[in-house]
Amino acid sequence: MDLDIDTVRVARTRADCALRPGEAFLGGGTFLYSEPVPAQVTGLVDLMGLGWEPWSVDGSGLRVAGTCTLAELVAGPGSLGAPGPYRGLGIVGECVSALSLSAKVARTATVGGNLALGLPAGSMAGLFVALDARAVIWTPDGGSRELPVADLVTGAGRVDLAPGEVLREVRVPGRALGARTAFRRASLTPTGRTAAMVTGRTLPDGDGPGRVLLVLTASVPVPRAQPIDPGDHEALDRWIDSIAAAGGWYEDTHGTADWRAAMTRRLAHEALDELGGTA
Structure with a gap:
């Protein structure tokens, strides 16, 4: 074109x-x-x-440049997700695959671009919200500001970026890198756009023994995150029930609101069971 x-x-x-x-x-x-x-x-x-280094990781955490391509994200941080100090990154590849990209597009599309679009099916939000990441934003006056990635997307196709601001990088704290993570996804067709996605991770003891964080994207206009106690499926159901009254479910040609809500509920219960285990 x-x-x-x-x-x-x-x-x-x-x-x-x-x-x-x-x-x-x-x-x-x-x-x-x-x-x-x-x-x-x-x-x-x-x-x-600008030639930004795509990503780096050390004891303080993971830093991913806004210009890091999705292919670089998978080949770099995504390759560290085996059992060990970086096992929290085990869902990187799945979150990128959720975008149903060709290899050519994955080598060009960027992490920052996916986040800045603010689309419900933009799975980088689900990835980085689950990892408790913060976005570093360059401001036009030469300064910078930070905000949780959970607060970056403000609506379907809307983000908290003022004119002239640049999404410089995303920072994942070290405490999230070693957590166990989970990923679930649903779409109307095997290669269709993601209509419901659930990501999550185990929380450290300081946030409550054994608690897990579940994050909903694609089926809702903005990412929604909630700590849940292991096995507390009733609390999970109450939270999902409350979404209809707090902004509702997203709907487009890739899925009705009722179907997305049902799929999200099923995926969230599966993720809760997975993260609530001791493996």
Whole structure:
């Protein structure tokens, strides 16, 4: 598809990220080939030229650059998810696969782009909310701010990013990396868009002995997270029942609200049983 724009600038320094009238940021750019460019956008600023290290991990946690491609995420952090200090990353590959991407798109699409779109089926939100991650955002005045990834998405296709702000990186705390994690997904067809997704992890003792955190995405307009005691399926049902009155279930051609609610309930109970075990 042709892109109806006038200019493309490649950002090499932070100063290059200062947007001019009519400009918008460009990450991997894969979304541009599925939707028309907004009429008010006449130029793009390519963030890939900044040369950010895709990811790094140490005792303090995991850092993932906004420009890290989904393929780099799987080949890097996703490869660390075996039993051991980084087993919490075991759901990385599944969350990327939930996007039903071709290998070509996965090598181009970015973590930051997926999060910044704020789409319910954008599975990077489910991944990083489950891992208690925080988003680091560059502000146009040269400063930065942080907020939980759980608060980044504010609605279907809406995010807490002001004009000129850049999603610099996502930081996962070290305490989440060693947790056991779970992943469940449902769609109308085997290769269809994700209609319901549940991710979760075990919580440290400081958050309550044996408690688990469950995160719902795709079936709801914004990520929803809730700590649940192992085996407390009644509490889980009460929480899921409350969603209808607190923003409701998301609905589009990939699934009705009632079907998504039913699938989410089933997947959440499965994840609770998995995380509530001792394996």
